[in-house]
Amino acid sequence: MAGFWGRRKREQEELTAQDADLARRAQQALVAADERIRLTTDELAFAEAELGPGTTKDLREALDSVRTHLQEAFQLHQLNHDEIPDTAEELRTRNARIVQLCEWAEDLLDDRTEALAAPIERARRAPEIIAKIRADAARLRLALPDARATVDRLSARYAAQALAQIDANPAEAEQLLGFAEHSASVAERRREAGQREQASMALEASIESVRRAEKLIEAVETFEVEALRAESTLAAIVEDSRGDLVVALKEPSSPAVAAAIDELQAALAALPAGGVNTDPFEQLTRLREANAGLDAAIAAARERAARPLPPLEHVRHAIDDADRQLAVTRDVIAGHRGWIGADARTRLAEAERVRTDLDRYLGTSAAAVTAIDDDHREEAFAMARRAAFLASEALQLAQRDIDNARPQPDQWGGPGYGQRGGYGGRGSGGSDVMGGILGGLVIGSLLDGFFD
Template sequence: MAGFWGRRKREEQAALDAQDADIARQAQKSLVSADERIRLTTDELAFAEAELGYEPTGELRAALESVRTHMAEAFHLHQLNHDEIPDTPEELRTRNARIVQLCEWAEDLLDDRTQALAEPIARARRAPEIIAGVRADVVRLRTRIPTARETVERLAARYSADALKQVDENPSQAEQLLSFAEHSAAVSERRREAGQREQANLALEASTEAARRAATLLDAVETFEVEALRAESTLSAIVEDSRDDLVVARTAPQVPKVLAAMAELEAALKALPAAGVNTDPFTQLTRLREANGGLDAAIAVARERLARPIPPVEHVRHAIDDADRQLAVTRDVIAGHRGWIGADARTRLAEAERIRVDLDRYLGTSASAALAIDEDHREEALAMARRVAFLANEGLQLAQRDIDASRPQDPRGPDQGWGGRRGGMGDGMGGILGGLVIGSLLGDMFDG
């Protein structure tokens, strides 16, 4: 048996030694790899600064400084592993693990920062190609401006000024943006020739963005015409649907909210302009949709309430009064016997008080003083009040349990205990004083 355990111990030690050797080799490889990555990134930073300028490469520069600082720690740990002071296997293992961690972090950080610059660098190197593309876009888009102006004029004969205000200035704005794009492209070329790479790249970005926005504005003119026709078609369908909904609404419960929703929908229908009048189909469609949806919602609520009657306001007020009464009783019992009351009873009381505060907040006033409670709030208020009463009552029962468990029980009988002749105190007085923090001392005080 001793041989078995000895062999097993040697095998475990051999496995641990192999693991330590492996992490030591990994630490050395990581140091070499990270150091080479720093040198490579330093060269990449110089190239990036030449293409982009100083400021856009700030994050990569800061990352290199941080990595160099932490790699100094990694090299120092490796030096400690090879100095003249003997180290325990645990110390070597800890240092090598830290070296690997620092090197992996360094390479990950540098990879992330250099990758972020890859696209801007590629873009800067393609600057002449991009500028040529911008100028071609400017020429092409300028040919669309007259057509866009004609479209706006044609739309003005059919749609109101309010409807057209989202696109009527688009042709003029597009023309201005195209002029700005040309100017920015020329600035980018001059700055690049002067070696001002950062300014050249900023001007290039401004040029491409201006051309893109001009195209978007011209597209919006064409899109508006299509969307306006679609809105008119949808509006006709919703008008018919709304008239049908008004017929159905007359068979629904005629409660105030249903009547108000019907009036809103009727007003939206009456506000529609006559045929041949310049219109704003988008605004009309939005108003009609909202009124139609409001009527549907009001009818649904009314029918649901018809199937599930709303609690009378008197029931809700009675439930709130009962909850307040139950809270008051529980508070008094716990306050009068604080030394005996445990966490469960106190927790139930605290939760009941929290919900009671939420109830006042939900109703927007002091519920007990409210003259009326809105129908929309009665059901929820009733449930909250009942929950308060339930928790308060549960807290009272738990408090009574704690009091009964803590009240002194003298085996000598009723004539010898606290309630007997010796103590001179009735059970009521003992219960009251027992709730005090000094209740445990009363026996000694009345002995003798």
């Protein structure tokens, strides 16, 4: 008993220490959250001055929500220190809620202020950023002649559809640079006029325009490198494709393989002669797809060769066997319904479902099918065998149920007709047999009276 009370005392001391720690955390969290509200209020004022009320709307709404919920935390803390005594459980619940509210408030304000950090930093550095935008625009304008010359040079080598993705890039980049310079000037003027929100929007547009112009110019140079790489890869794939055709002609033949060979040969034949402007990207894509199609067709043909299709006659025999098994099983279960349990009935239901699915799969009654194409033969064979197997299982389970329910030989050697426990006695073997044969129908109860 001393050990028991000692353990209880230690557990109580630990719980008291945990409650004290939770109370300290609640007080600290409340102070930190209140200070965070005051700090964020100052940050909001600065952000609105720099970015305008529209950009800072989310932070303002977050602050309002936090203030509302923090009032609940203060009220809970007040309840903890009023004149009304509280239980340990009440204090624990309130302090946990205070910590939860304060952590939520700090997380929400962190999220909203972080979203504004980058725009505020740009607003603070607006003069420096505007100067950089103008310098970047001037630098990119110097790159425009080279970009135009590259497009002209590439147009002599590649087809128009290949160049469609970059031929307008120099002109678009020039327009974007003009827009960036104009937006930078607008940002400068609006900032000087105290229209900070409009200045911020113009600055963002200017930054984005310079970024897009630079990407367009870079894409011209990148295209030339990628086009040369595609031509090199194309030459290697052409050589591989011709080798694949030689191998494919030695593989097991099938309609799919023949069609894939034709597609690859057509892709090779479509390659332009030397000196003709080409689209290496489109040609490479078509050859890759044709190669992949041939590989897949050959793999399927090899698998089919290793696992031949069942002959049509075998499929027909499997369907007939499934139908015979189902018919026998149905008859046995129908003739002994009072003795047949759930397992046999479940197997029969599943067998009938598979057999019905087979008819749906073939699009007609499988028994009436005179021909099954290669694409459906294997699956039809498997479904027919599955139905037959399930019907056979159902028959075995039904036979087990019948054997378990049928009276044993010594049950027939009891008292004679009309005696208690004999052929016609209430609950006798004769009554059980007839009840089982008649499937446990309601009239089974009448047999007892009849034999009595």
